Amino acid sequence: MKKAIYPGSFDPLTFGHMDIINRASRIVDELVVGVLNNSAKNSLFSLEERVSMIEEMTKDIPNVTVASFEGLLVEFMNKIDATIIVRGLRAVTDFEYELQIAQANHVQDSNIETIFLTSDLSYSYLSSTIVKEFASYGGDISNFVPERFIERIYKKYENR
Template sequence: MKRAIYPGTFDPITFGHIDVARRAAHLYDEVIVAVAAASTKTPIFDLEQRSELARVALQEFPNIHVLSFDGLLVEFARKLGAISIVRGLRAVSDFESEIQMAAVNRRLAPEIETVFLSPTEELGFVSSSIVRELARLGGNVASFVPLHVVDALKEIITHEQATKAGANMLNSPH
């Protein structure tokens, strides 16, 4: 069985991520969407939420499964018997850091190939950070993420705003 790992923080999962996962599923017998626990980023959703949002978004694809992981990606890939790591490339700006990561992963696990897939042209500009910022500013993100993700974003942003408003009231000089 040819298994690939498609890692990321998926905070939140976007139509671009779904497109890359779907296309990888045509190349491999099984694709594991690996939701990373540790990151240099500060996610808006916790690991369990990100994993569940991805699971729901990808449920129609029988050979795509969602797992979370913590630690070294190549060790997770080895443990699962993956032959490839799939990475999405949106733009030239992604290329340099992705090539560096691929080189490090090749040094650590030469038996696991990194494969780059780009999303379709109409999704190439979509990123989780753009979606989060747009949602925080009250923009409509429904053309970038599935509806269950739109709802989850609204809920978490409403909670963030309520928490911030409460903190502002406590710090008010009145």
């Protein structure tokens, strides 16, 4: 059985993330969306909110589960018996960074492989950072995130 993890902060979940989740779920038997709890980051959404949003969007994909983790990805993968890391690539600059991480993870555990999925062209510019930047100024984010999350995102900036 091929079990993979798609790790990230998903703060917030974007259409680009969903594109990778949908495509990866068709390649592997089981896909775990691993939501990183990074206390060093000042997240817009809490860990619980991010997990909940992903669960809302993936509830109809039978082989996708969502789990949070902290610490080294390789250690979490060993805990859940996953051997594949899925990463999305938008541009050449993503590849340079992701290649280094993939190689380091493989050195840590030679059973771990990383597969890269290039983003759909319509999402090649999209990142959670862009969503937050637009939202912080009240810009239109409807082309970036699922409609059900738009008001939740704007509300976070009202409370700051």
